[in-house]
Amino acid sequence: xxxxxxxxxxxxxxxxxxxxxxxxxxxxxxxxxxxxxxxxxxxxxxxxxxxxxxxxxxxxxxxxxxxxxxxxxxxxxxxxxxxxxxxxxxxxxxxxxxxxxxxxxxxxxxxxxxxxxxxxxxxxxxxxxxxxxxxxxxxxxxxxxxxxxxxxxxxxxxxxxxxxxxxxxxxxxxxxxxxxxxxxxxxxxxxxxxxxxxxxxxxxxxxxxxxxxxxxxxxxxxxxxxxxxxxxxxxxxxxxxxxxxxxxxxxxxxxxxxxxxxxxxxxxxxxxxxxxxxxxxxxxxxxxxxxxxxxxxxxxxxxxxxxxxxxxxxxxxxxxxxxxxxxxxxxxxxxxxxxxxxxxxxxxxxxxxxxxxxxxxxxxxxxxxxxxxxxxxxxx
Amino acid sequence: xxxxxxxxxxxxxxxxxxxxxxxxxxxxxxxxxxxxxxxxxxxxxxxxxxxxxxxxxxxxxxxxxxxxxxxxxxxxxxxxxxxxxxxxxxxxxxxxxxxxxxxxxxxxxxxxxxxxxxxxxxxxxxxxxxxxxxxxxxxxxxxxxxxxxxxxxxxxxxxxxxxxxxxxxxxxxxxxxxxxxxxxxxxxxxxxxxxxxxxxxxxxxxxxxxxxxxxxxxxxxxxxxxxxxxxxxxxxxxxxxxxxxxxxxxxxxxxxxxxxxxxxxxxxxxxxxxxxxxxxxxxxxxxxxxxxxxxxxxxxxxxxxxxxx
Numbered sequence: 132x133x134x135x136x137x138x139x140x141x142x143x144x145x146x147x148x149x150x151x152x153x154x155x156x157x158x159x160x161x162x163x164x165x166x167x168x169x170x171x172x173x174x175x176x177x178x179x180x181x182x183x184x185x186x187x188x189x190x191x192x193x194x195x196x197x198x199x200x201x202x203x204x205x206x207x208x209x210x211x212x213x214x215x216x217x218x219x220x221x222x223x224x225x226x227x228x229x230x231x232x233x234x235x236x237x238x239x240x241x242x243x244x245x246x247x248x249x250x251x252x253x254x255x256x257x258x259x260x261x262x263x264x265x266x267x268x269x270x271x272x273x274x275x276x277x278x279x280x281x282x283x284x285x286x287x288x289x290x291x292x293x294x295x296x297x298x299x300x301x302x303x304x305x306x307x308x309x310x311x312x313x314x315x316x317x318x319x320x321x322x323x324x325x326x327x328x329x330x331x332x333x334x335x336x337x338x339x340x341x342x343x344x345x346x347x348x349x350x351x352x353x354x355x356x357x358x359x360x361x362x363x364x365x366x367x368x369x370x371x372x373x374x375x376x377x378x379x380x381x382x383x384x385x386x387x388x389x390x391x392x393x394x395x396x397x398x399x400x401x402x403x404x405x406x407x408x409x410x411x412x413x414x415x416x417x418x419x420x421x422x423x424x425x426x427x428x429x430x431x432x433x434x435x436x437x438x439x440x441x442x443x444x445x446x447x448x449x450x451x452x453x454x455x456x457x458x459x460x461x462x463x464x465x466x467x468x469x470x471x472x473x474x475x476x477x478x479x480x481x482x483x484x485x486x487x488x489x490x491x492x493x494x495x496x497x498x499x500x501x502x503x504x505x506x507x508x509x510x511x
Numbered sequence: 512x513x514x515x516x517x518x519x520x521x522x523x524x525x526x527x528x529x530x531x532x533x534x535x536x537x538x539x540x541x542x543x544x545x546x547x548x549x550x551x552x553x554x555x556x557x558x559x560x561x562x563x564x565x566x567x568x569x570x571x572x573x574x575x576x577x578x579x580x581x582x583x584x585x586x587x588x589x590x591x592x593x594x595x596x597x598x599x600x601x602x603x604x605x606x607x608x609x610x611x612x613x614x615x616x617x618x619x620x621x622x623x624x625x626x627x628x629x630x631x632x633x634x635x636x637x638x639x640x641x642x643x644x645x646x647x648x649x650x651x652x653x654x655x656x657x658x659x660x661x662x663x664x665x666x667x668x669x670x671x672x673x674x675x676x677x678x679x680x681x682x683x684x685x686x687x688x689x690x691x692x693x694x695x696x697x698x699x700x701x702x703x704x705x706x707x708x709x710x711x712x713x714x715x716x717x718x719x720x721x722x723x724x725x726x727x728x729x730x731x732x733x734x735x736x737x738x739x740x741x742x743x744x745x746x747x748x749x750x751x752x753x754x755x756x757x758x759x760x761x762x763x764x765x766x767x768x769x770x771x772x773x774x775x776x777x778x779x780x781x782x783x784x785x786x787x788x789x790x791x792x793x794x795x796x797x798x799x800x801x802x803x804x805x806x807x808x809x810x811x812x813x814x815x816x817x818x819x820x
Contacts, residue, residue, distance in 0.1 A: 165622075165732070169631040295793045319776070319789040321797050323737070325728040328526035328658065329772045335653070336519040349633055353728040356637065362645035362653040381633045381729060 154441055155190045158433070159212030161205050161233065162223035164197035168348025170377045171225045171422045172197070175247045177415055178426030179222070185410065186434050194218065200225075202232040209233045213242055219442035220245060222429055225422075227251040227270060227298040238262040243442060243452075247429040248422060251297045252304075255471050256505030262445075264452050264470045266432055267425040268394055269503035270298045271305025273370035276392040276476035276497040277343060278310035281368055288315045290339035290365075292330060294350065295319040302345035302370065308504060315339040320346075325353045331361045341365055347372040352381045359385035366390075371479070371491075375420035379481050379489040386481045386489045394474050395424045395461045396493045403458040418490075424460050431457040469509035473502045518652050523769055529658045531765025532665025536720035537742035538749070538757040539672060540713020546752020547688040548603055548706055551610045554594065554617035555717055555742070556735025562587040562718025563725030563734060564625060567636040576639035580722050587718020588711045595710040600703070618736070626732050633731040661723050668716065669758055676754060685709065689752050741768075744800055748807050750814030759815060764800050771799035 160179065163172035176195060183191060194216060198205040205224065212218045221237050222245045224230045230249035238244050238260040246254075246265040254260075255269045281289060291306060291314055293299035303317055315337050318330050334342060342365045346354050351373035358367070371393030379386040397408050397418055407427055411419040419427075435457035440447035455466050467473045478497045484490035541555050565586035570579030598617065602610045637643075638657040645653045676682035684705055687695045696702045721735065728734070745764050749756025776792030783791065807815065 165626065165631065169732075170633075173631060295790060300790070317789055319793045320772075321793060325734070325737070326530065326724075328529065328655075329523055329769050332519055332522040332526060333773055335522070336516075349729045349731055352633055356729075357655070357727060360638070360643050360645060360655045360657060362655070377632050381635050383635060383637060 155192060156220070156437060156442060157216060157218040158191065158193045158220045158222060159209070159216060159218035160193055160195045160223035161198050161208045161212070161221065161229075162195070163200045163225045163229075164195075165199050168200065168225075168350075170375075170420075171248065171348060172223070174375075174377075174420045174422035175223060175225065175426035175429075178411065178419060178423035178428075179247065179430040180426075181407075181411060181414055181423075182427045182430035182434065186430075188434070188437075191437070195223075198224070198229060200229070202229050205229040206232045206236075209237050213237065213240060219243065220433060222247055222433075224249050226296075227301070228296050230254065231297060234263060235260070241445070243448070245429050245433060245452075247425045249298070250471060250503075252301050252503075252505050253297075255469050255503050256508035259469045259505075259509035259511060261449060261470075261511050264432070264466070265472065266429045267472070268474070269471045269505065270301035271308070271503055271505075272472075272474075272501055273372070273392045273394065273476060274302045274305035274343075274345065275309040276478075276501060277368055277370060277390075278306040278308065280390075280392065280478055280497045281341065281343065282310050282312065286341040287312065288338065288340045289343050289368075290315045290334055290337050290341075291317045292334070292342065292344040292346070292354075293317075293319060294322045294324065294346065296322045298347075299345060306343055309498075320350075324350060327354045327357050330354075331358060331363060334365065335361070335363050339365060341368060343368045344373060345370055348378075351378050355382045355385045355389075371395075371421050374479070374481060374491065375422065376418050376490065377420060379491070383489065387483055389481045390494070391479050391481070391491070392476050392497050393421055393479055393491075394472075394476055395421050396477055396479055396491060397424075398491075398493050399460070399462065399477070401460070401462045404460040404462070407460045428457070428459050428461070428464070431459070467502050467506050468511070469503070469506040471503055471506065473500055475499050476501055518650065519773075521650065522652050522654060523773055524766065525652075525654055525658070525662070527766030527769035528762065529662050529665075529765070530769055531762035532662050532669075533720050533724055533761075534738070534741055534745050534765055535665055535758050535761035536668060536716045537738055538745040538761050539668075539754055540716045541739075541742050542746040542749070542752055542754065542757045543685065543709055544713050545746065547685055547692070547709055549692070550599065550602060551607050551614065552599070552713075553611060553614040553739070554621065555713070556739035557618055557621035558587045558591055558714040558717040559721035559724075559735035559738060560621065560625065560732070561590050561714075562721035563636070563730045564629065564634065565718075566722035566725060567634040567730045570636060571634075576642075576726070579636075580719075583722035584715050584718045587721070588715035591714020591718075592707055592711040594714075595707045599710060600706070603706075622732050629732075631732060633729040636726045636730050638726045657727065661727075664719075664723065668719070672754055681705075681708070741800065744804050746814075748804050748814055750816040753814070753816040756814055756816035764803070767803055768796075768800050771796040775799070 196208045220243045225248045227249040234244050243262050248267050250265045250269040291303050293302045367389040369391050371391050374391040436451035439451040442448045476497045478494045479491040480494050481489050482492045562583040566579040566583030569582035570576050642657045646656050745760040749760030775796045776789045779788035779792040
């Protein structure tokens with residue numbers, strides 16, 4: 132933790148000294164650093180700052196604020212960043228409901244927004260905007276890939292579980308789109324819920340043959356621990372959000388054997404990724420999650436565009452972002468017309484690692500070159 | 512299909528009961544502190560968190576959940592006593608707004624302090640090996656053993672509290688304190704010590720709840736606040752200051768909340784599309800306990816078992 136703090140502080144101080152220069156770039160990061168599920172925001176921030184540090188540039192100032200997972204706070208922080216600090220670029224939001232509160236207003240006012248995580252369907256489709264870029268995925272992507280994978284594996288009666296918020300409904304919609312068959316039931320839970328006894332009883336009472344769930348952050352930990360001891364034995368499937376390294380280590384043995392889809396894995400074999408995983412482990416003494424990889428890619432995308440243009444030259448900078456001229460840790464990466472990635476999605480299995488702790492292992496490709504279905508609704 | 516619904520209903524009833532007993536552990540301390548000392552303590556959820564964290568750490572270092580649990584409860588009691596001596600003691604004669612402000616500050620201090628010490632990743636804590644898995648109840652319902660144990664612990668604590676308050680000298684003083692604070696002081700009871708004791712006892716019960724639920728859910732910063740809100744609903748429904756009210760209120764809230772979450776979405780499904788029904792149903796389910804509270808307060812403004820008549 133100390134390294135991160137001094138790293139951030141160092142950056143702020145060096146940039147404060149040079150703040151007078153007109154061509155400096157200000158980036159405002161609003162992310163979730165406190166409350167349940169804050170490890171997502173911490174990892175996005177750490178991945179992002181690692182890339183900025185590795186670039187060695189001293190003309191970039193990153194201002195970081197905690198939104199505490201509150202839409203109203205995120206909104207006022209974004210106003211503060213744009214009006215008081217005159218930031219060129221906003222980034223950092225984790226949760227889709229917060230993104231919906233911040234992004235449409237921010238991009239309309241001429242600020243660039245680079246999303247390292249949240250990718251709600253509205254922003255990929257009808258409300259897409261030329262100043263909005265998503266480096267992670269459209270929310271549906273990983274769920275769609277799991278739908279395709281489960282269909283291929285021959286499961287016939289899945290039951291679905293997700294929290295009742297934009298990314299939760301997107302998740303189940305995405306799953307059903309590629310699964311194409313009938314699902315037994317869809318259960319929606321409250322956001323931030325920690326006790327799943329009622330939902331597990333419903334799953335038990337159904338005649339499903341498999342369970343697909345989307346419970347990011349601490350919700351997934353609680354659910355899997357309770358599921359293990361419930362006597363329900365349906366195989367578990369989900370997107371990587373419920374199976375990041377931090378979650379599965381907190382869950383323990385209950386996670387082993389579960390399958391999940393991800394656009395990135397720490398054992399994905401390419402040069403950029405090996406360098407990233409090694410340097411992240413060295414800097415923060417833990418294995419990066421997909422969120423850290425997304426933070427890292429977001430910063431590298433911004434850096435690649437800054438090499439070509441300054442954000443004040445909006446058209447040139449936007450064009451540079453569109454080119455996505457950086458080495459993504461996922462391997463190949465490009466943007467579709469709606470500024471959302473077209474990318475491969477992989478399947479990972481949770482296995483027992485060398486130290487006895489559960490860890491993700493890459494199994495194979497779930498779906499190649501997936502593009503979100505909302506791109507067709509986007510008029511830019 | 513009829514059979515499935517019956518077992519589902521029975522299992523949900525147990526789930527409601529289990530949530531209710533946990534809420535009772537939280538609410539009993541809260542209601543005693545309010546009833547006897549007239550203090551609104553928002554920081555009660557922090558003792559829940561302290562209990563869970565200390566249990567997780569002690570279990571990890573000793574390997575025994577039972578030792579961890581004892582350590583967690585004792586630590587919560589000790590922190591409770593310390594907080595009473597250092598902060599709460601100065602608040603008894605202040606208006607409720609000051610109490611709310613000061614105890615809210617305590618929440619922030621405890622949350623940030625815990626984050627500073629242990630980071631924001633959740634800690635690992637699981638039920639002990641012998642309490643894992645499920646049991647098959649008469650009627651063929653499979654139910655997690657650990658949840659049954661939680662219900663049993665809640666029942667034991669409820670009986671223990673009843674005996675303590677109805678049959679012991681300490682209980683007599685507590686009851687006296689609820690009826691007339693000045694008078695028991697005038698009668699020569701050491702009020703300061705009584706208050707510290709009650710506060711520590713409430714904190715210990717919250718710590719016990721946190722430790723047991725922590726093994727079921729996740730041990731993380733801010734875990735106490737959602738429970739605290741429900742516990743306040745419980746004591747308002749039950750009647751502030753009444754242990755009996757806390758018990759009935761807790762079970763009522765536990766059962767209504769659990770049943771609502773499951774059966775409302777399927778009720779709405781009769782006249783809506785499945786995804787809409789799920790959305791509207793779970794939204795209404797989230798409000799259900801507050802609607803219940805509003806209805807009860809409309810007919811019984813002092814709650815079901817008002818302590819002061």
